Amino acid sequence: MPDLLIELFSEEIPARMQARAAADLRRLVTDGLVEAGLTYAHAGGFATPRRLTLALDGLAERSPDTREERKGPKIGAPDKAVEGFVRGAGVARDDLEVRDTGKAQVYVAILERPGRPAAEIVAEVLNRTIRTFPWPRSMRWGGGTLRWVRPLHRILCILTEADGTHSVVPLDVDGIRSGDVTEGHRFMAPDRLRVTSFEDYAAKLKRAFVMLDAEERAETIRADAASLGFAAGLEVVEDPGLLDEVAGLVEWPVTLMGRIDDGFLDLPAEVLQTSMRAHQKFFSVREPGTGRIVRFVTVANRETADDGATILAGNQRVLSARLADAAFFWNNDLAVAEAGMAKWIEALEAVTFHAKLGSEADRVDRIAALARDLAPSVGADPDAAERAARLAKADLTSEMVYEFPELQGVMGRYYAMRAGFSNEIANAVAEHYAPLGPSDTVPTAPVSVAVSLAEKIDKLTGFWAIGETPTGSKDPYALRRAGLGVIRLILTNELRLPLGRIFAEDSPDLLSFLQERLKVHLRDEGVRHDVIDACLAMPGNDDLTLLVTRARALSDFLKTDDGGNLLSGFRRANSILTQAEAKDGVEYSFGADAKHARDPAEKALFAALDQQQPTIEAAVEAEDFAAAMAGLARLRMPIDAFFEAVQINDDNQILRRNRLNLLSRIRRLCLDVADLTRIEG
Structure with a gap:
């Protein structure tokens, strides 16, 4: 072969x-x-x-030889039908065979194709x-x-x-x-x-100086850059995306380390890193203790007689020109920042956020009001939350962010500090976009959480109000990412927010959208969608922290033998009850009395329910769902024994009604924890 x-x-x-x-x-x-x-x-x-x-x-x-039998029209079919079949099969009419299918005789074309x-x-x-x-x-x-x-x-x-x-x-x-x-x-x-x-x-x-494997080129670059940094007592800033890109620019990577002119070392590290990455494809090299960017690593596509000296000299000249521009933007922006950032805030009125949702200034007003409202629920000072929200978008009109849009928020923090605002407010400005993805860090400082939540909720409710919602794979306004951001902020900080009351009245399906995003998020944790559905059917499903606490407890419970067997017992009880209620035209929902119990297993189940029901109900009331599940688990054996020993539909109608009401008690107690009817399998 x-x-x-x-x-x-x-x-x-x-x-x-x-x-x-x-x-x-x-x-x-x-x-x-x-x-x-x-x-x-x-x-x-x-x-x-x-x-x-x-x-x-x-x-x-x-390729193998093939033989195909293609069935055609019935014998006696119109000539046009037969001729069409012959043309489609690519055979002569004389080559057709006749087969009896048991119902009729039909033409069959034998298609034999030799291998190639x-x-x-x-x-x-x-x-x-x-x-x-x-x-x-x-x-x-x-x-x-x-x-x-x-x-x-x-x-x-x-x-x-x-x-x-x-x-x-x-x-x-x-x-x-x-x-x-x-x-x-x-x-x-x-x-x-x-x-x-x-x-x-x-x-x-x-x-011939060609590394065919992209992974080998990337690893060579990473290892050589790390060695150069280590030799100088420095460390290379990890940048997997840039590493992959540079590995695609060279066939024979030659890694070189260069210096940054001293006049640019006081620029913010993010500015240096972004400028070198975006324009020159350079890796940043920093001091381990201070985090200052002091050198760069470039990757040449060839070896040279002077060990890269000429290449480095040229790269350093170009870099100095780029960083001179960055320094110019930085100095101009500092003048505005030190004056209180008012010029930038006013300029937001001329920046359109969306034609139907107004300017960025309009949006800032909405975010500031919402951040103030959310502040008590997240443990933040309302004044600080509103102040941070009003500064959050200011850097959009700065010169540095105009040149490097990816520095939104990052530069806002530097400018807020220069304007004299507290670290708490400055950090909230930097973090209000976060988290940007499933692996991004989630803010935990109260003011940062309030502003970040407000920014994302305003975005979601605004676009829902104008009917611009995600469809299929299209999500031009990154609303799925905003939804996941709200979920992660709430869960990471264990916030108790009734989202149904926070969302606008004209956004009835926004909560459903977030709940669907939550399903995706929890599925990555191993929580099944039907488990989440069972918890979504319960009161308080707009409180995501409560919802997830219940779902995780139920998921863990169902993975145990007690959980699986209790679920079977619940289903059996529910099935018998449903059939009996449909047949009798009544609801068996109360009145089970232990004095009518005859079998020892029946009496034992009454006793177990009397013992565990207060514990389970108290645990549900306290939102301790793990304890509630543990209480249900202690009912597993009495329920199993009851079904093994007792005939529900007894000829004695008093016993039958009592036992059906007993099943209703089991069903109601289980459904108070989660809607187990929604569990699959």
């Missing part, structure tokens, strides 16, 4: 597209081969700035893949019709047999003919390389 090697060699592919492109090449080729009847053992995709590579092990030598050699199928699939490749952006280069992200220069496509011999899969795409030739590093080893297998290909590329 041969191995297949494909390389599509081009000008530089944008780093952000490489991983997806390697995955798409693997998917399109393997899907096409399997659809054509070829199997394989393993497939691996790779990407560098100038090449997409796919290696398949254990490819079948040819792997090379023929590979050429067909790869041709189609290249011509229809799903680049986010592509264009025609030169006079051909092929669209590619950058000019495509070579197609390497070979099959390697077990004995080491190889053959080129013949292919011509827009004048580019396949071969067994690739190239090494653009500058350090540009000569052509003839290869015979994937192992030969990878080894020759490595000798």
Whole structure:
């Protein structure tokens, strides 16, 4: 069984597209081969700035022969129907067979297709893949019709047999003919390389200064940067996103450390880091104790005779120019901040938040009022919460945030401190966007929590009021993220907020939206959706902390033997009761009396209920659901014994009604904890 090697060699592919492109090449080729009847053992995709590579092990030598019997019209059907069937099947009418199906005789076409050699199928699939490749952006280069992200220069496509011999899969795409030739590093080893297998290909590329594996390039950069920092007594700021991007910019990473001019070292660390990351793709290097950014790491794509000195000098000149701009913005902004930030706050009136929701100034008014209202519930000072909310959006009109929008809030904190506001207020300004995602840190300081909640609730209620809600995969205003932010703020800080009273009256389904987001959030913790549904059916379901406390306790309880068996007992009791009530036309909801108990198991169940019911009800009242579940667990054995020994539908109607009312007592006690009728399975 041969191995297949494909390389599509081009000008530089944008780093952000490489991983997806390697995955798409693997998917399109393997899907096409399997659809054509070829199997394989393993497939691996790779990407560098100038090449997409796919290696398949254990490819079948040819597709299997196939035989298909296709049933057609009945005997005696109109000629046009038969002729249409013949054309569709691709056979002659004389080749049709007649079969008796037991109900009628029908025409049958026998379609026999011989297998095809792997090379023929590979050429067909790869041709189609290249011509229809799903680049986010592509264009025609030169006079051909092929669209590619950058000019495509070579197609390497070979099959390697077990004995080491190889053959080129013949292919011509827009004048580019396949071969067994690739190239090494653009500058350090540009000569052509003839290869015979994937192992030969990878080894020759490595000798030609090309690391084929993106993960290897990233790890090389990370390790070399860390070593440079350690040698200088410094540490590199971790930046996984930048690491992946830089690994896609080089084929042979050479890591270099440079200095930042002393005149820029007093800029905020976030400004230095953002400027170097956004414009230069530099990693920041800081002092471990102070956190000051004092150096940078850049990654070159080649080794040089002067060990990178010329490259570093050029990078430092460009960086100084960039940081001079940042320093200019910083100094201008400080003048406004030290004057109280009033200029920025006034400027928000000219910044539109949404055409139907007014300006950013209008939004700030709403957030400030809501933050003041929420403050007592989160333990914050109302005046401080309102003051922080009125400052929260001020930095949107600063020069630094205009240049670096990702520094919203971060710069607001620096400016609030310069304006003389307390750390509590300044930190709330910085944290009011948080959490931005499922792994982002959640604010816990009371003023920060009040402002962050107010910002997100205003966003949700506002867009719900104008009918701009998420649909399907579309969420242009990041409302799902805002909803998750509200959930995480409430749960992390164990807040008791009745959201139904906080949301606007014209947003009736907003609570349902948050509850659905909560299901997703809790599912990651292992809490099943039906468990959450059982708790959503209970009073107080707009109190997310109460809801989650109940759901977690129920989830843990149902994972135990006692929980599973009690659930079975509840279902049995509920089923018998439901049928009896439907038959009798009455509700058995009270009146169970121990004096009518006859069987010892029946008497024992009365005793157990009398003992546990006060404990369970008190635990539910105290919102100690774990204790309530424990009380229910102690009923498991008496309930099991009761069903084992007692016949509910006794001929004696007094005993029957008493036992049905006893089942009602069990049902009501369970339903006071959670709606167990919603539990699946």
